[in-house]
Amino acid sequence: MSETRIQAPDGVPFIDVTREFVAPRNLVFRAFTEPDLLVQWLGPAKYEMVVDTYDVRAGGSWRYVHRDGQGNEFGFHGVFHGDPSPDSWVQTFEFEGAPGHVALDQLRLVEVDGRTTVLTHSVYQSLEARDAMVAGGMAQGMDSGFRRLDALLGRLVPVA
Amino acid sequence: MSETRIQAPDGVPFIDVTREFVAPRNLVFRAFTEPDLLVQWLGPAKYEMVVDTYDVRAGGSWRYVHRDGQGNEFGFHGVFHGDPSPDSWVQTFEFEGAPGHVALDQLRLVEVDGRTTVLTHSVYQSLEARDAMVAGGMAQGMDSGFRRLDALLGRLVPVA
Numbered sequence: 001m002s003e004t005r006i007q008a009p010d011g012v013p014f015i016d017v018t019r020e021f022v023a024p025r026n027l028v029f030r031a032f033t034e035p036d037l038l039v040q041w042l043g044p045a046k047y048e049m050v051v052d053t054y055d056v057r058a059g060g061s062w063r064y065v066h067r068d069g070q071g072n073e074f075g076f077h078g079v080f081h082g083d084p085s086p087d088s089w090v091q092t093f094e095f096e097g098a099p100g101h102v103a104l105d106q107l108r109l110v111e112v113d114g115r116t117t118v119l120t121h122s123v124y125q126s127l128e129a130r131d132a133m134v135a136g137g138m139a140q141g142m143d144s145g146f147r148r149l150d151a152l153l154g155r156l157v158p159v160a
Numbered sequence: 161m162s163e164t165r166i167q168a169p170d171g172v173p174f175i176d177v178t179r180e181f182v183a184p185r186n187l188v189f190r191a192f193t194e195p196d197l198l199v200q201w202l203g204p205a206k207y208e209m210v211v212d213t214y215d216v217r218a219g220g221s222w223r224y225v226h227r228d229g230q231g232n233e234f235g236f237h238g239v240f241h242g243d244p245s246p247d248s249w250v251q252t253f254e255f256e257g258a259p260g261h262v263a264l265d266q267l268r269l270v271e272v273d274g275r276t277t278v279l280t281h282s283v284y285q286s287l288e289a290r291d292a293m294v295a296g297g298m299a300q301g302m303d304s305g306f307r308r309l310d311a312l313l314g315r316l317v318p319v320a
Contacts, residue, residue, distance in 0.1 A: 011171055013283065058259065059237070061219060077219070079239040081252060082260025090260050092241060092252060099218065100242025100250050104264050106285060123173065125250075125266060125283050 002150075004143045008134050013124040015133065018117060019146050023153040025111040028118065029086040031149060031156075032107065038064075041148040044141050047074075056084050062091065078102075093122075101129060162310075164303045168294050173284040175293065178277060179306050183313040185271040188278065189246040191309060191316075192267065198224070201308040204301050207234075216244050222251065238262075253282075261289060 002020040021028055031037045035051035043049050047066035052075075054062045063077035075096035082090045086109045093103040106121045124130040162180040181188055191197045195211035203209050207226035212235075214222045223237035238252035246269045253263040264283045269276050284290040 012173065012287070059221060059239070078241075079219070079252070081238075081254050081262045088260055090262050092239070092264070094241050100248055100266070102241045102250050102264055104252070104262055104283070104285065106260070121285065123264070123283055123285050125264060125281065127172070 002146075004139070004146055006134075006139050006142070008130060011127070013127050013130040015120075015122045015124075015130060015138070017120040017122075017142065019142075020115055020117045021146075021150065021153055022115055023157050024114060025086045025109040025116040027153060027157060028109055028116045031152060032118075033084070037152065040152050042145050044144055045148065052077075056080055056089075058083050101125065103129075103133070162306075164299070164306055166294075166299050166302070168290060171287070173287050173290040175280075175282045175284075175290060175298070177280040177282075177302065179302075180275055180277045181306075181310065181313055182275055183317050184274060185246045185269040185276040187313060187317060188269055188276045191312060192278075193244070197312065200312050202305050204304055205308065212237075216240055216249075218243050261285065263289075263293070 005018040007016045008014070031041065033054070033056045035054045038054065039049045039051055042064070043066050047068055050065045050067060052063040052065060054064075056062075058080060060080045061077065062080065063075065065076075066074045068074075076093065077096065078092035078094055080089060080091050082088060088106060088108050090104065090106045093105055094101065102125065104123045108119045110117045110119065122133075124133065165178040167176045168174070191201065193214070193216045195214045198214065199209045199211055202224070203226050207228055210225045210227060212223040212225060214224075216222075218240060220240045221237065222240065223235065225236075226234045235256035236253065237256065238254055241250040241252070242248060248266060248268050250264065250266045253265055254261065262285065266281045268279045270279065271277075282293075284293065
């Protein structure tokens, strides 16, 4: 299993994540953009993931909700920018519990020898907002999701 | 006439702008959000400004076009985040000539003694993108627009 590498360099409000998956990039792109696949891996396993909308085009909106066992809901939404493709897409990210606090994420998929590396570059409105995201357990949440994505991709493309 | 103060600190991908206007903040908010007013001041005076859409609400889109004397058009668009009000609103900013290169702008209006200070905080995806924006004459463009906004606000609210 690949390692999730998370970099949050001192003094700049960026988080960069690198993670390799054993799958071609078109499949990884589908897993990141098709609701039926997304709900099978994104976010902490303890939440039910419900996709409200996922309109992957320049100017299109996305929204999903994480629902816990007590019925509490945590909504997230944003908008796609650029012309989304496996080469690159940009999306804003806003937790509905903190309106107006927005991150800007760029995702790129690079395929070498049938394996795909996901590179994400996230920009925050302040160093404090970036640090809060790191302190809030982002790494564990992402890694947990990516392990489920490993399993999903393995089911979709059995490796010889 | 007030001075436009632009700060682009070393090492972080931010641009912060401060500018005072002689008008109450509800009027300044209208000038920043109503197309009929916006076209009278935003951008360099040499361009005709055409607002395509300006849907000022969480998740709403905006788009405008600058048209020069030769009929060349330069489009810009983005999406509003947060719950836009004079206290604070957030909007993405994307030049259609460079899709996927996005800035995240927060604007706040603070009124003291009938004068309103506009504070903008813009975040770029890289230091290089921020530096390119500064090098591209952003300060002159903003200052030119703000002088026209001074005049517009003066016509709307004659000062005793």
